[in-house]
Amino acid sequence: MNKQIISFPVPKTGKISLVVAPKTVIHSLMSMLAVLALRGRVIVVDGGNCFDAYGLARALRRRTHQIQPALKAVQLSRAFTCYQIVAMLAELPVDGTPVIVLDLLSTFLDENVNFSKRQRLLDSSLNLLRQISEGAPVAAWARAHPAAEGEFQQLLMPLLETAHDIWELQAPEIPDHQLPLF
Amino acid sequence: MPEFTGWLLDLFDDPREGLVLYFIDKKGARHRLTRPFPVTFYALGSDAQLRTLWRHLSNRPDEIKLCRTQRMDVFKRQDVTVLGVTVKNPYQAGKIFHETAAQFPGLEYADADLNISLRFAAETGAFPLCRCQVWSDEAGQLTHIKVLEDAWLLKATPIPLRTMSLAPDVAPHHAKPRYLIVEVAGEEYHLDLHTWRPLLINLRALIQRHDPDLLLTDWGDTWLLPKLMAQSEKYNIPLGLNREVGRGVSWHEERTYFSYGQIIFRGQQIHLFGRCHIDRQNAVLWNDYELDGTIEVSRVTALPLQTAARVSPGTGISSIEMLTALREGILVPWQKQQAEMLKPAADLFTADQGGLVYQPKIGVHKNVAEIDFVSLYPAIMVYFNISPETILPNPNGENLVPALGLAIDNSQDGLIPKALRPLLEKRIEMKKHLASTPNWDPFRKNFKRRASALKWLLVTCFGYLGYKNARFGRIEAHQAVTAYGREALLRAKEAAEDMGFEVIQLYVDGLWVQHPQKTRPEDIQPLLLEIQERTGLPISLEGIYRWVVFVGSRQNKKRPVANRYFGFFQDGSIKVRGIDARRHDSTPFVSEAQMHLLELLASKDRPEEALPEAVDYLRARLRALRSGHVSLPDLLVRQRLGRKLEAYRTPSPAARAVMQLQAAGKEMRPGQRVPFIYTLGKPGVFAWDRPQAPNPHAVDVARYQRLLLRAASIVLESWGMDEEKLTEKVLSDASQLDLPVPPKQHPRKHRSNIPGVVHPAMDRALKGQIQ
Numbered sequence: 001m002n003k004q005i006i007s008f009p010v011p012k013t014g015k016i017s018l019v020v021a022p023k024t025v026i027h028s029l030m031s032m033l034a035v036l037a038l039r040g041r042v043i044v045v046d047g048g049n050c051f052d053a054y055g056l057a058r059a060l061r062r063r064t065h066q067i068q069p070a071l072k073a074v075q076l077s078r079a080f081t082c083y084q085i086v087a088m089l090a091e092l093p094v095d096g097t098p099v100i101v102l103d104l105l106s107t108f109l110d111e112n113v114n115f116s117k118r119q120r121l122l123d124s125s126l127n128l129l130r131q132i133s134e135g136a137p138v139a140a141w142a143r144a145h146p147a148a149e150g151e152f153q154q155l156l157m158p159l160l161e162t163a164h165d166i167w168e169l170q171a172p173e174i175p176d177h178q179l180p181l182f
Numbered sequence: 183m184p185e186f187t188g189w190l191l192d193l194f195d196d197p198r199e200g201l202v203l204y205f206i207d208k209k210g211a212r213h214r215l216t217r218p219f220p221v222t223f224y225a226l227g228s229d230a231q232l233r234t235l236w237r238h239l240s241n242r243p244d245e246i247k248l249c250r251t252q253r254m255d256v257f258k259r260q261d262v263t264v265l266g267v268t269v270k271n272p273y274q275a276g277k278i279f280h281e282t283a284a285q286f287p288g289l290e291y292a293d294a295d296l297n298i299s300l301r302f303a304a305e306t307g308a309f310p311l312c313r314c315q316v317w318s319d320e321a322g323q324l325t326h327i328k329v330l331e332d333a334w335l336l337k338a339t340p341i342p343l344r345t346m347s348l349a350p351d352v353a354p355h356h357a358k359p360r361y362l363i364v365e366v367a368g369e370e371y372h373l374d375l376h377t378w379r380p381l382l383i384n385l386r387a388l389i390q391r392h393d394p395d396l397l398l399t400d401w402g403d404t405w406l407l408p409k410l411m412a413q414s415e416k417y418n419i420p421l422g423l424n425r426e427v428g429r430g431v432s433w434h435e436e437r438t439y440f441s442y443g444q445i446i447f448r449g450q451q452i453h454l455f456g457r458c459h460i461d462r463q464n465a466v467l468w469n470d471y472e473l474d475g476t477i478e479v480s481r482v483t484a485l486p487l488q489t490a491a492r493v494s495p496g497t498g499i500s501s502i503e504m505l506t507a508l509r510e511g512i513l514v515p516w517q518k519q520q521a522e523m524l525k526p527a528a529d530l531f532t533a534d535q536g537g538l539v540y541q542p543k544i545g546v547h548k549n550v551a552e553i554d555f556v557s558l559y560p561a562i563m564v565y566f567n568i569s570p571e572t573i574l575p576n577p578n579g580e581n582l583v584p585a586l587g588l589a590i591d592n593s594q595d596g597l598i599p600k601a602l603r604p605l606l607e608k609r610i611e612m613k614k615h616l617a618s619t620p621n622w623d624p625f626r627k628n629f630k631r632r633a634s635a636l637k638w639l640l641v642t643c644f645g646y647l648g649y650k651n652a653r654f655g656r657i658e659a660h661q662a663v664t665a666y667g668r669e670a671l672l673r674a675k676e677a678a679e680d681m682g683f684e685v686i687q688l689y690v691d692g693l694w695v696q697h698p699q700k701t702r703p704e705d706i707q708p709l710l711l712e713i714q715e716r717t718g719l720p721i722s723l724e725g726i727y728r729w730v731v732f733v734g735s736r737q738n739k740k741r742p743v744a745n746r747y748f749g750f751f752q753d754g755s756i757k758v759r760g761i762d763a764r765r766h767d768s769t770p771f772v773s774e775a776q777m778h779l780l781e782l783l784a785s786k787d788r789p790e791e792a793l794p795e796a797v798d799y800l801r802a803r804l805r806a807l808r809s810g811h812v813s814l815p816d817l818l819v820r821q822r823l824g825r826k827l828e829a830y831r832t833p834s835p836a837a838r839a840v841m842q843l844q845a846a847g848k849e850m851r852p853g854q855r856v857p858f859i860y861t862l863g864k865p866g867v868f869a870w871d872r873p874q875a876p877n878p879h880a881v882d883v884a885r886y887q888r889l890l891l892r893a894a895s896i897v898l899e900s901w902g903m904d905e906e907k908l909t910e911k912v913l914s915d916a917s918q919l920d921l922p923v924p925p926k927q928h929p930r931k932h933r934s935n936i937p938g939v940v941h942p943a944m945d946r947a948l949k950g951q952i953q
Binding site (some may be wrong): 044081091117144 | 518521525530
């Protein structure tokens with residue numbers, strides 16, 4: 001997937017936009033974030049420690065020379081456990097500020113937490129996202145995890161059911177054999 | 183009332199008697215005492231939620247006491263209302279808690295899954311292996327315990343542990359062991375593993391006779407004890423591995439986890455009751471600090487000896503923090519909910535920087551002083567009061583963290599500094615003591631091992647501050663520590679430059695400085711005092727190098743690499759970082775050769791004088807390699823299996839070795855190290871633990887030659903001998919093979935076939951014809 005080909009429309013209030021894609025999509029997400037940041041404050045909840053600050057700075061620089069105010073407008077918080085994601089979403093201000101959730105499912109794939117418990121915590125997170133989306137634009141990215149295919153699919157289902165706009169992107173298939181040079 | 187002085191050996195919960203404790207009496211006896219020991223966990227939530235839980239628990243048949251109370255929540259920085267659930271028997275507490283948490287998943291819980299030895303230490307002050315005075319009643323119940331030597335004492339009275347060592351004659355994953363070696367009370371016994379009945383009878387006799395406090399085994403967790411127990415059941419010969427009658431052993435499952443970017447495997451564990459079992463092959467850092475260090479970890483963390491031997495230093499530091507919290511009445515969260523504060527993206531550029539590195543100047547440097555901050559990050563946490571609850575998002579307040587929009591609340595000591603202070607002080611004292619202890623002192627090894635155990639605990643305490651599952655971790659605190667660290671190192675650099683030193687390298691907590699006239703330790707003292715004055719942190723001189731070499735990157739020799747160097751101190755010792763001699767995955771053949779070359783360089787006043795000798799040495803090593811005189815174990819490479827086999831798209835050599843083992847019915851898990859030899863042809867490796875013996879003629883000599891010459895060139899290239907030149911120089915001679923000494927006279931049967939040599943009969947015939 002060419003990292004700059006896809007550009008996402010900015011999310012709208014009352015809707016949850018969902019992107020299901022491999023990690024290369026982060027560049028496009030940073031472009032979308034740059035557009036939002038130039039309009040005002042944006043909250044980013046990072047569930048996979050994948051926020052690309054330099055990528056965002058580059059995306060902003062393509063649009064403005066004054067990147068510092070825009071970088072300050074992006075408010076970031078990182079979560080490293082599924083408990084933290086729920087606690088973080090519960091504490092977000094409901095004041096119309098757009099919310100972008102990066103790699104939402106990553107912490108829910110933690111094998112140290114019982115699967116049914118993770119499902120319950122994900123449900124709580126989705127309920128909170130629904131509530132936030134009533135007053136603010138919400139976009140979430142679910143990073144495709146081929147290594148945890150079974151669990152990932154089970155956790156993705158409720159997320160797909162919750163989202164209003166769904167973008168699903170796939171990485172290009174890699175051939176099993178070396179391609180000929182000529 | 184019976185009273186004795188001794189050491190607390192083991193303690194555990196019991197379904198009937200609450201808490202069982204085993205003591206070693208200083209007079210030689212072993213005592214088993216019991217004590218009722220109710221434990222409490224807490225539930226946090228809204229009033230309505232806690233009321234519902236109260237009603238639910240009130241209806242349980244178990245002996246439970248409920249109370250509504252206030253406890254300190256360290257993250258909220260205030261007392262919060264909680265429901266305290268006190269379970270009369272600690273044995274049942276875990277089960278009751280897990281059932282409650284499953285039924286009331288919306289509540290938060292605290293003090294829920296703590297080791298019973300931590301609770302006992304918090305309540306009585308007595309920790310495993312502490313020297314104590316004990317009072318009990320006629321029924322064998324512990325009535326009072328008084329600690330005589332605390333965990334922070336530098337020289338504790340040695341424990342008269344009775345130890346029995348059990349080990350098979352060979353590693354069971356490598357070959358089938360033939361006998362079991364038992365060492366006890368200075369005697370060694372070999373018990374035949376092919377005749378189980380006599381083995382079990384004899385082993386039982388030895389255990390009964392010596393009644394060891396500690397079973398020290400090799401592969402006891404993963405092979406020996408499971409085997410012994412299975413045979414003991416088959417032949418109906420109980421071994422008495424436990425001292426506690428009527429208890430089975432405690433099994434802990436194997437596991438694989440990530441730590442510092444590496445995948446780590448821990449085999450299953452077998453814990454005993456009333457005596458301890460340590461498997462040397464499954465114990466953490468055993469090669470580094472052995473039993474002395476493990477005892478030290480057990481004492482300072484208050485974890486039972488068998489647990490302390492098997493947990494990572496991170497778990498150890500977590501235990502120290504939890505123990506401090508229990509003593510201070512602070513809630514220990516079951517699952518930490520606290521996430522990172524919302525912060526502007528721009529702040530990440532300043533906050534997420536880690537330690538400061540100033541790339542070194544590549545090449546040889548003479549008379550360089552290495553100065554290190556003593557346990558820099560723990561010292562910062564302690565001296566600057568960094569803890570999850572002391573970090574405030576207040577850019578206008580006092581005590582600002584350098585370059586971050588955070589301030590430190592110094593109105594009270596934080597939990598983390600409270601927990602770490604005695605550990606740090608003990609480590610510093612031990613370092614001082616070690617520096618003044620001569621090599622011949624019989625206690626020096628003991629001190630060194632204990633100091634190493636403390637070092638590992640302190641090394642991990644910083645990482646734990648940012649670790650996702652740490653009970654008292656917090657990203658902002660983690661970032662504050664590195665911010666202070668960078669500031670301290672910059673101030674040290676300024677101090678050095680102000681005093682006329684040239685800074686050769688900065689690396690997180692140390693700096694390498696050079697001054698043409700200041701080449702003795704006493705010349706560096708003023709700089710140390712100045713840095714200490716400017717930073718407020720303890721600093722010490724690691725040593726002065728006669729010469730030190732900073733090497734470039736493997737890909738681009740002109741690019742410097744931090745923390746990759748070797749040097750020779752004025753006191754004669756050699757220090758090596760980041761090169762083959764130090765790496766775990768290099769072969770002994772290569773790493774020993776590299777170390778030998780370093781010793782050669784260090785043995786000369788001018789290192790370049792050692793080059794001819796170094797070349798000769800390498801030629802000799804290559805000759806030995808080609809003629810098969812390097813033993814196969816010296817060619818072993820030990821690489822870690824980084825993932826499951828099916829996850830490899832292009833299998834690494836380790837993965838290929840594991841495939842061979844799998845084909846032979848041997849399973850390996852991610853995180854385990856796989857020993858193998860590089861061989862000719864495909865698959866290019868031979869797994870050392872395969873049932874069949876490796877073919878010495880299949881060794882990939884060319885590959886080992888490359889590895890050797892590459893490692894040698896890293897050491898020698900600063901004296902003009904890069905890999906290309908070295909290879910040319912060494913191989914120009916090494917290609918000459920030793921030919922067998924020719925016989926003085928050719929064998930008769932060959933003579934006729936050799937041109938110019940005439941057979942004697944023919945010779946005579948020819949002569950006759952002529953005549």
